[in-house]
Amino acid sequence: MRASRREFMTWVTASGISLSLSRLAAAQEPSFAARETLPGRNHWNPASGGLGRIDGSPKVTGAKLYASDFRAADMPGWPQTTSHALLVRAPDASRVYLGLDLARLDGPLKPTVVVTADDVTKANLTVPDFYAGDLFCPVGKTPLYLGQPLAMLIFDSFDAFDRARLAFRDGTLVQFGDETGPVEGENYGAFRFTRVAGPTPQSPDVYSPILAGWVSPGRMQHSPLPVWEPYARETSKPYGKAARYGEAIRAELTGTDPDLLVLDRRFETQSVDPMFLETESGLGWYDGRSRKLELVLGIQSPYEGAEAIATLLSKAKAAFKPKHIEADFAYMGGGFGGRDHTPFILYVTLAAIFFPGRPVRLAHDRFQQFQGGIKRHAFKMHTRIGISRKTGKITAFAADHVLDGGGLQNFSTNVATVAAAAAIGIYDIPKVDVTTVALHSRGVTAGSMRGYGTVQTMTALETLIDEAAAALPLDPIAFRRRNALAPDGRTMMGNRYTVSVRTLELLDKLEAHPIWTARAAEKARPKRDGIVVGTGVACVTKDYGTGADCSMGRIEIDPQGRISIACDQPEMGNGMGTALASRVAIHIGGLADEVALGQLDAFGALALVTSGNSYTMDQATQDAVEKNSRWVPAISSATAASNGAHVGTHAAAEAARVIFRFGLWPAALALWNIPATDHRAEQWAEARWQEGRLVFADLPPLSLPDLAAKAHAARLVTGAMTHCFSRWAFASATFPIQDKRYRAEADALAVRHGAGPFERVARVAVAFPPTSNNRIGTTFGAQCGTVVRVEIDRTSGAIRIAKAYSVVECGRALVPEVVRGQAQGGFAMGVGYTLLETLPLYEGGPGNGQWNLGQYVVARGSDLPLHDLEIELLPPVSADEPPKGIAEVVMIPVVPAILNAIFDATGHRFYSLPVTPTMLKGALA
Template sequence: MGVTRIPTSLTQGSHTKGAIGESTLRPDGTLKVTGDFAYASDLWHEDMLWGCTLRSPHAYAEILSIDVSQALATAGVHAVMTHQDLPAGTHYGLEIRDQPVLADDVVRFHGEPVAIVAADHPETARRAAAKIVVEYRELPPITNEAAALAADAPVLHPHRTDSHAAHVPHPNILHRQPVTRGDVAAARARADVVVSGDYEVGMQDQAFLGPESGLAMPAEDGGVDLFIATQWLHSDLRQLAPVLGLPEDKVRMTLSGVGGAFGGREDLSMQAHACLLALRTGKPVKIVYNRFESFFGHVHRHPARLHYEHGASRDGMIQYMTCRIVLDGGAYASASPAVVGNAASLGAGPYAIDNVETEALALYTNNPPCGAMRGFGAVQACFAYESQMDKLAAELGMDPVEFRRLNAMTQGTRLPTGQAVDSPAPVAELLRRVKAMPMPPEQQWITADESGESIDVRALPGGLSNTTHGEGVVRGVGYAVGIKNVGFSEGFDDYSTARVRLQVIGGEPVAAVYTAMAEVGQGGVTVHAQIARTELGVTQVTIHPADTRIGSAGSTSASRQTYVTGGAVRHACELVRERVLELGRVRFGSYHPAWATAELLLESGKVVTDDGEVLADLVHVIGDESIDVEREWRHRPTEPLDPHTGQGFGHVQYMFAAHRAVVEVDTELGLVKVIELACAQDVGKALNPLSVLGQIQGGTTQGLGLAVMEEIVVAPDGKVRNPSFTDYLIPTILDTPSIPADVLELADQHAPYGLRGVGEAPTLSATPAVVSAIRAATGLALTRVPVRPEHLTGT
């Protein structure tokens, strides 16, 4: 009996409607436009209680006493819990379990949870929480590097046992990663031009619109069912079960509708609190943060201070670079170690530089905890190195784009970690393309009609505030490019699990895809269906809701889900296809020699030869069988970076994007209007072009926000000053310009379909491009983002 050959080329599925490469529409689109899509905050259950969190008003304080008696006595209150009431594990964390579920004897940041309440109405819960009397003794907070590393600085986590503790120079440094390559001293001696600079990046918030929320239901077996908005069900589960004192199989989690994430849902927020209250009261408990609480309820993007130095020869070749990147990790570890690894390994940017000395570190402070946000350590570095590129080009008298192109990395270039970039790295090409895009017309605010010229203030900085009719308005153009890794790095076992079932339902072959992937809006469910159609030649695909009854899909972050869970779905589909063909050979093999000799495809519900001859209908091949395959799938392994030299095969894949920003600045008032923010990005293979565009435009807009408006302002006392959408500004439709995108598809041979992660790259380069354009318009140095009006007017 011969072995049926399985097609490995992309020809499989190319004749099936709704396959990869098409802009198929979201399967959840109808539910989302009718208001019927069940987000976590929409869930309801009879007899459910509402949970509420009491948070610390101080950045750093000892807790001397907590009196919950008045809160407990409030009518309608069913439970009040503090650290003393925790049944089992008391801490959690993504990598390092250093964060208390409820504060014990000390609070380390403004907004740290201290107590939780369950009541029959959310307002009753809030009022009861306000009646909890907590006696604090305030301590002087550590809010910057100098204070954190001072000789007499209090050690914020005195009994560290984490793997980084042994190699950090100070216990308030959470992790430090040096990367050294080549001979910087010798290169510095050769350099004709040296530029250095100090840069600062403010604390950005993910500002996903769907607030943290979930519903926990106590189960008869003593376990709990949690319906939750998260980025990674199994990571939550691993942290939750020990806190609840339950085995993992008694903590059953189901993904509810997720209203955006952008990194802000990697850590636990209300998960443990809701489950604890549900188990305590024996009733379902729902917790929904409001926006104020949401600003305290999740980690943010690390604010950073960066010192960079570059040296170049007169011909424009960069000879060396050094940098020191200090990230403020805040009170708890969260994802800081991995953010440090990214900043260190990608700190030189997408350039070929042989001599490098970089160092990135994250501090423990009493500022809000920081962790994952779109771009993850590469965003901060990109702002600094791209600012340096402009500065270097100016010093050399070169065009900033041509200077970047001259030094751009290509396939084969070694990163400072020694790792060769072994897939296309079209950095110079992306810059060329973005520069070649047509420019928006000048003075768009002047509109002409029969009655003559008039001014549309909506097209000017200040908009309908009517602050200028063009006086003092100067245009500037700026460019930037960046590099971001795809997937989890540094030796992490970054796998996913998929189950695919093929059977005949209602006379039609139907594939069902089941993973634990968190659909947070990115469109993974759309792409999974396309992959199943491609690999199985069917049109009907159902996507099973995500839960923890199947193995982990890993996180919906690091731009990895289409690669990794998409890869797992594809792999499971390939195995299903193999079984289909085996079944076909058994049932129909004697009818046609091609069953044994030809390369067979599944197309449009039929088994066909690679010449297109139809051998059988899938419906007849499958019959009453249900072909069901569940598999884990891994991308090629990475390895940890050497703790001293930073050398190692740390990343699995990279993505590149370049931006050109056109801005107009009212130089008198310091108001900026971004006129256009064009992007060119290589996506390897656009599985769903419409979704790719959505990622590019959405990521670009978040980069714009960091450039000119978004910052969580933390006062010197460690307190958050602007926890609202009134004071923390994200771009509106008026702030956001047209974002034309040029999408390049250069396949990465290591990845499924040659695809590349997409979501994060555009967030990197948008920020420095906008700032570069503002510099071009104003002539100011601008070393800090977000750029505020007072930075432009000097007032």
């Protein structure tokens, strides 16, 4: 999937393209880097004292910050005029594409350049494996999916572009011929996860994915779905074993045992759009003379994006092949997963290289964003659950998931496995068998979106749990408590969590909350005519991280004690920059006034190299390659999978610790006149920052500027950069610094002494997490529970969420207000997903290019209990508990809690989303 060997920063592809991603020089216009380094030296920093975000001022003053804000004239050194590209997409994927009727675009509307599938072929471009599929549908073929690009038209002037795009909007300039039916494609992946626990919680599992590896059915026959059951005909041995255990579990769930309550239910979820408010856009300039390609992009995955672009051009004909690519990554107007590994950037690249010498902008309008942007997978789930009527314990669980992946594979395979691994949520179930398959379809491509399959499977689960509790009958929270996974229990993969598991605390909080305790009274209380009232609860756990996550952080302190941070993670609104500054401040006592995000060029001193695929690598390979002290399993990750706080800030935190230990602490010792031989010299862990001063024992507190001045004067460590890697545990390494062996949760380090340059510190020992961890579903989980009260009008079916409460455990909240904001936003998105948002998958769906926000309705303020939405963050289990990732988990319980409340109010269970007023009206009729 990836280049076998990558040398970061000085990476020159085999084809001769250098990819330096360097910052732009300052010119008359503020440079891109200067605009995007926040809050900026000598600017007010709202994050000081926790009064706001580091990006506060630019965002309330309309500063240029987002990729969609930049034009050629804003870029120092670029030509002044911007040309504009129009990406024409297919509104039909069951007839042959015959071409565009460009004759109607004459005179001033005539495009200067038209890029088609032919041009891509002639230019010899290479579609990266991850995006495999025609970049443009060739004439004479049926589009692979609705919304597939057909051609790109580039216009010299904005006015020509503006008028031409109107001419295209009714679709009549796109010509189709014979009906062929949709293009069929192989599925994107099928897996079976089966676990049979041992007889006691302490005994080893009989069978689990951890023990046996992940298995897939080997035989698809020629049906669109894998053939799961007849394992006897299965040739692949590992699959056969899982299938035998799995089928035995299913046999128990046939409902013949009178002591076993068996529920057999189907649940369907819809396709939705992440609907980040800033549509995808980018700016490119290919200077044909210098052969330099410059890009301004806004994506969650900068490093992957840069790699994909370099791959695209790696074998291009000379005219289309830059010698050098410079990419700048801007703040994003929302992401929610939909900007992680988006193919859009490939088209920005094409716009630039097919119109050399001219800066070109490509931007979706909202219709196009619906037509071409990544969607959330629609799921069909069939679940069986068995519960002992005597004990109220869940004994067995089986489920089959079918995902609609749309036209390109993108993350479909990963979403399927993550969703399956979440199928049993917070519960301890000794026998589990889950199959999953992600299908190709002619729908718009589905990929990463907040919740990543788990909002689908845990919605099905948490509504089923509610139904089971009612059938037993048991109190819904008591039933959950009885079956909750203990902190040392095993997940359905067979591993244990390595972080706190606080389900019981959450359940206690939910149970004691007034919305829950007053549920019966509220239901019985006379209301306005025709209003029915219901209360629902749900509690979930969501993994954070992907199993191969990394980040890079660089911290510098100047002699005045001012702190600069650079990080490879970009900002999509999740508060990455503020979280970084806050986490670094824990270690070095001051809040950075320069935070630069989405930086890939700041880490050259680490001289990293990588090889292989960290997700699939075997142990022997890792053992061999890790001997090179520059080698790391992966260079840089997307800001995704809720890993911003946990992984994204980790490298910077480790760098800050180095600066403290080898810069500020020895400076403090010097100022306190404590010699190195004094026993107190080793007590650095006991020092504390209080209001910007370092406090230790009864010595006079020292200010950061004093310490920084001393560290600079004494040429102590004043800057550090690290790379960290996590495969369900952080890699750690030992580094020789100042004649000590320093162990850090980092696998690469460079330090700066005084005002000197950064110098790499080669690790002398490293412990990468074992490659067998790749079999783990997750060891990192954050939990969230929600209780909601709904009021439904019998006559109209209109539903109002009267009150809600979410309780989240997030480890140490780096910026509590940002966490609360995420929880409030997750609540709103959960409401939209449950009650409002839906996209038809195929014809009539967003691929037709006619969808906008009048038809696709997302939650507004009036849909939410703005003054009755309570968010509680559990305090960390200890002062040094690391931050957890919560961006996704805060959305998930909202959905089943609303559905359970609807059941409580109406006595009707809905098994598909969204639940509309018409459906509610029908249920109440």
